[in-house]
Amino acid sequence: MRDVAVVAFAQSHHVRREQARNEVEMVMPVLHEVKASLGIDQSQIDFTCSGSTDYLAGSAFSFVMTLDGVGAAPPVSESHVEMDGAWALYEAWVKIQTGAADTALVYAYGKSSPGTLRDVLSRQLDPYYVAPLWPDSVGLAALQARACIDAGVTTVEEMAAIAARSRRAAADNRFAQLQGSDDPAVLLKEPEIAAPLRRHDCPPVTDGAAAIVLAAGDRARELTASPAWIRGIDHRIEAHSLGVRDLASSPSTALAAARAGVADGPVDVAEIHAPFTHQEVLVRQALGLGDGVSVNPSGGPLAANPMIAAGLIRIGEAAGCVARGDAERAVAHATSGPCLQQNLVCVLEGGQQ
Amino acid sequence: MGKERVAVVGIGQTHHQATRGDVSIAGLVREAAVEALDDAGMTWADIDAVVIGKAPDFFEGVMMPELYLADALGAVGKPMLRVHTAGSVGGSTALVAASLVQAGIHRRILTVAFEKQSESEAMWALTLPIPFSPPLVAGAGGYFAPHIRAYMRRSGAPEHIGVLVALKDRQNALKNPKAHLHEEGITFESVNDSMMLWDPLRYSETCPSSDGACAMVLTDEAGGDAATDPAWMLGGAMRSEPTMAPGRDPVNPRGGRDCAADVYAQAGITDPRRDIDVAEVYVPFSWYEPMWLENLGFAEEGKGWTLVEDGATRMDGDIPWNPSGGVLSSNPIGASGMIRFAEAALQVRGRAGEHQIDGARVALGHAYGGGSQFFAMWAVGADKPAS
DSSP: OOOEEEEEEEEOOOBSOOOSOOHHHHHHHHHHHHHHTTTOOGGGOSEEEEEOOHHHHTSTTHHHHHGGGTOOOSOBOEEEESSOHHHHHHHHHHHHHTTSOSEEEEEEEEEOTTSOHHHHGGGGSOTTTTGGGOOOHHHHHHHHHHHHHHTTSOOHHHHHHHHHHHHHHGGGOTTOSOOOOOOHHHHTTSOEEETTEEGGGSOOOBEEEEEEEEEEHHHHHHHOSSOEEEEEEEEEEOOSOGGGSOTTOOHHHHHHHHHHTGGGSOOSEEEOOOSSHHHHHHHHHHHTOOTTSEEOTTOGGGTOOBTTTHHHHHHHHHHHHHHHTSOSEEEEEEEESTTSOEEEEEEEEOSOO | OOOOOOEEEEEEEOOOBSOOTTSOHHHHHHHHHHHHHHHHTOOGGGOOEEEEEOSOGGGTTOSSTHHHHTTTTTOTTSOEEEEOBTBTHHHHHHHHHHHHHHTTSOSEEEEEEEEEGGGSOHHHHTSOOOTTSOOOOOHHHHHHHHHHHHHHHHHOOOTTHHHHHHHHHHHHHTTOTTOSOOOTTOOHHHHHTSOEEETTEEGGGBOOOOEEEEEEEEEOHHHHHHSSSOEEEEEEEEEEOOSSOTTOOSSSOHHHHHHHHHHHHHHTOSSHHHHOSEEEOOOSBTTHHHHHHHHTTSSOTTOHHHHHHTTTTSTTSSSOBOTTOOTTTOOOHHHHHHHHHHHHHHHHHTOOGGGOOTTOOEEEEEEEETTTTEEEEEEEESSOOOO
């Protein structure tokens, strides 16, 4: 395997509603910033890969227009996944591993505000037996939270503590949408919105974008003094039907973590893409993280959850911790699908390898 | 560093039809995937990862349908990637799958592409409402017709060239049992007399709207060595450019030329018309055959139509294009690019049945999408490449 590092990361200021900017206008400043931070332009990018979904944009081929933000003239070697940007990063990492590229630009964006996100996400479900019932994403997460509580995996008190810790941590993140929190005891006095979930257990609905530049070996060292090396990356999917899954565990995360080598060394920081509070407990367990690990110092998806970009942002934030020296070794996690159906795990390290 | 070699050892396709009302979306993709696994002599358990592609999710009304298809495609517990690069997606999906082998990450990949267009109305799905812009076009044909007019004006091509392409591809489809359209008794006159849809494109010069899927099993060099009749990947590339940019030529786009040049360099192809034995090229509207003949370097600029008129691209010509019947005879959009890639592989494996080109050793598979701005191509050969 070639040594590949995250050498730059940029993201938008995440907001509930990007009213004045369309997707291209939301993405373009982030793309310009991530390249400018390295002093490079598109001609020095060997491969470009993005993640987006037409169901948020409400338009077929929506990624075609955001390509205008890249500056693809002259033509570029480029691909796109209808998935979270973390998987676009995986595709780019693979491309670099083939030797066909030394640098890659990865970006992702999600503008959820034009629709009702929890209903839009119900269109991801089995179209014959489940989607016609319109079970929404918050309702399904609530079923999972109930399963977790019943199985003794977590408690509403722990969930409230996760919400408070995340949004307080976000006070130091100028890109976050929600910053600060009441005490857990106060949060627990709020009514349930989909039992056992309260409002604080749910992520905000967010419009936002993010971009990362990857580079291999010496090229990475040329571009930055502090590359965050990808030591392992893997992703796995579970069955779709909720009825055949144990919702109180995340076996695909555990499998991806084993393949990515999470347990091969101590973990200082974990950026976990758990949109709902109980899911952080599930992912933490599946990753095998001890109590000493700093989880979501950025605030995580409970502080800003731009669909399709939020997983990529976890990798960017974890890489940032490594680059700044806040962590020697960090783990990033991304998820997709109802109730953590699909999961990606990435291990990042500093040092001069 | 050297890439791991990639071999195609299994290929499957559905019987493409206007409406496959007999199967669900999962049933459709499984039909192709099971055939590919059987061809490869493998079972689901032999597969390391699944790479799936399709065009817009609105075509079936399912958001990110790979989540729902994870069970049907045996992907549970495995990595699953979903590619979407517009009309080129079937080709791009195969290339992403190949890259997993080239990188040495996995040894056996199942790659699948599909579209079940009967679930929606593709023509209107392809009529993109652009905010603040007047609705000027209806369907993809409305978008491409002016580009075709520009080609005719530039090249001086006579009006009947499009009819010749449509006639050839639909006649070829009669030899392909998987093709959607089987128009027995089709003639030059019947194509020429069909309704004008988007001048200069007639109804019979336009691709159908199909339900269909295509699947391939890709392996590393050891897997190819163990197979009886593998197709070896000789080169592959993708290129993208903006829909609109100053100086961009949508008639002969640079992205297509650059992509072909990249593939040819990897495959050691210096003269495509001489070095390639057969090509499966994405021709959804008849006139794209002469246009892509030029874009892909099979003919000089302005001369592509003369190859059509001389019959060079017929099955008995010196450079057959689309012996399968092509996109003009079957168009499950998201799968159409992978069908081109798979048909190219079938030819060099000598497994194309009645539409086999005798002695095919090197074949090109090609796909394009968007406003002639996304390109994916591969070259495959009967012989294992030196590097």
